[in-house]
Amino acid sequence: MSTILFGDKMLIVFIRSIILYIVIVFALRLMGKRQLGELQPSELVITILVSNVATLPIEDLNIPMAMGIVPILTLVSLDVVMSIVTIKSRLMRKFVSGSPKIIINNGKLDQNMLEKLRYTADDLFESMRGENIFNIDDIQFAIVETTGKINYFLKTTKSPPDADTLKIKVKNKNPPLTIIENGKLIKDNLEIIKKGRGWLYGILQDNNADITDVFLLSADDTGAFTFIRKEKQ
Amino acid sequence: MKRFIICLSILSVIIFSGIFILNRLAVYSNEMTKQINIAEKLIENKKADDAVNQIDNIKQLWDRYYSRLSFILQYEKTSNIYSSVDSLESLLKYSDEDFLNECERLKVSIRLLYEDQRPTLNNLI
Numbered sequence A: 001m002s003t004i005l006f007g008d009k010m011l012i013v014f015i016r017s018i019i020l021y022i023v024i025v026f027a028l029r030l031m032g033k034r035q036l037g038e039l040q041p042s043e044l045v046i047t048i049l050v051s052n053v054a055t056l057p058i059e060d061l062n063i064p065m066a067m068g069i070v071p072i073l074t075l076v077s078l079d080v081v082m083s084i085v086t087i088k089s090r091l092m093r094k095f096v097s098g099s100p101k102i103i104i105n106n107g108k109l110d111q112n113m114l115e116k117l118r119y120t121a122d123d124l125f126e127s128m129r130g131e132n133i134f135n136i137d138d139i140q141f142a143i144v145e146t147t148g149k150i151n152y153f154l155k156t157t158k159s160p161p162d163a164d165t166l167k168i169k170v171k172n173k174n175p176p177l178t179i180i181e182n183g184k185l186i187k188d189n190l191e192i193i194k195k196g197r198g199w200l201y202g203i204l205q206d207n208n209a210d211i212t213d214v215f216l217l218s219a220d221d222t223g224a225f226t227f228i229r230k231e232k233q
Numbered sequence B: 001m002k003r004f005i006i007c008l009s010i011l012s013v014i015i016f017s018g019i020f021i022l023n024r025l026a027v028y029s030n031e032m033t034k035q036i037n038i039a040e041k042l043i044e045n046k047k048a049d050d051a052v053n054q055i056d057n058i059k060q061l062w063d064r065y066y067s068r069l070s071f072i073l074q075y076e077k078t079s080n081i082y083s084s085v086d087s088l089e090s091l092l093k094y095s096d097e098d099f100l101n102e103c104e105r106l107k108v109s110i111r112l113l114y115e116d117q118r119p120t121l122n123n124l125i
Helices: A010-031 A041-059 A066-088 A090-097 A111-116 A121-130 A187-192 A197-206 B002-044 B048-069 B075-094 B096-115
Strands: A101-105 A139-144 A150-154 A177-181 A214-219 A225-229
Touching (some): A010 A066, A010 B002, A041 A090, A066 A090, A121 A150, A177 A187, B002 B048, B002 B096, B048 B075
Antiparallel strands (some): A101 A139, A139 A150
16 A cells, blocks of 8 residues: 555556556446345455455556456356356245245234344334335235345235226326437437437427437437426536 | 356366466476576586586566466566576576575575465465
8 A cells, every 4th residue: 555655556556556547337237236235145245356356466566466356256157157146046046045934924923933034123124214104004015125135015904006907998008218318319218119300309409409419308208308408518 | 147158268268277377386386496406416516617608598587477377477586586587697606505505495496486376286275
C-alpha cells in the first residue's frame, strides 16, 4: 500500500486495476443476471472470494496479475458449471443451495423449524413488516427460500380481492416499455410491443418533436403511451 | 449453454496453461542446473576462463527465462535468483569456494522454484 501512497509504480497499479476491472465485469456477466439479484449460498461465497482475490495483485505488486485473474475466472467458471449441474440434478441443487423450508403451514407456526433455521420471532416479524403484514394470524403459509427470503401467502379472508374473486372480466396486458430514453431509440422494445416506426413517428409528429427532443417515451402493446419532452438546459 | 461452454473452455485453458507452465518450469530448472553443473566442473578442473564464459551463458539463459517467468511467479523469487546469478562472476574472482557455495544455493533456489509450483499435497495444504 505504501508504494501506492508514494506514487511508486502508480502506472502499473493503474493498468492492473483497469485489467482487473475488465476481468471482474466479464466474470459477473458470465455469472449472469441471477448473480445480481438475490444470492444463493454458493454465489455469496463466490462474490466474497472474488472481491478479496481481486485486490491482491493491486495491493501487492510482487504478485503477478495471473495470480489474480486465474482464481477469479476459476471461481466464476466453477460457479456457472455448478449452476448448470444443479439445474440438471435436483440432488445436487439440494446439496449446493439447500431447500425451501415451510415455517407457517395452515396458519400454524412451526417453532422447531424456526429454531432449526436459527430465526428468531423478531426476524420473522421484521420480515413480515417488510411485506406489510403486521399480524401473524393473517398468514396462511410462509416459506423460507434458499436465499433466506421469507415469502408469505395470506389467508383468503385477509387477501385483497382480485378480478376473479369479484367476477370481473378484464383483459391481460403487458406493462409499458421504454421506447425512447434520453433521445435514444430502443429498437428491441419497439419490436416487443409490436409497433412500427410509422407509429412512433406519428407520435413524434403529433408532439412536434424529434427523437433527440424526447426525454422519455414509454408505451404498451395497446398503443397507450407516455411522452416526456427534454427540458431545455 | 453458451455460457457453460465458455466456462468449460476457461477451465480447460487454465488447466492446460498450468500443466504447460509446470512443464516449462521443469525444463528451465533442469537446463539451469545443467549449466551451473558445467560451471562447477570447469572450476573444479581449474579452467577459470572457460568458467567465466559459462557464467555468461548462465546469465543469458536466466535473462531469457526471467522475462517469461515474471508472468507467473512472484517477483521476489525470480529477482533473488537474478541477483544470485549476477553475483557469480565477482564471487569467482574472489574465491572458488564461495563461487561453488553460491552455485549450490542457486541450484536449490531454482529447484524450489519448480517444486513450489507442483500441486503436491504439501504445497496444497
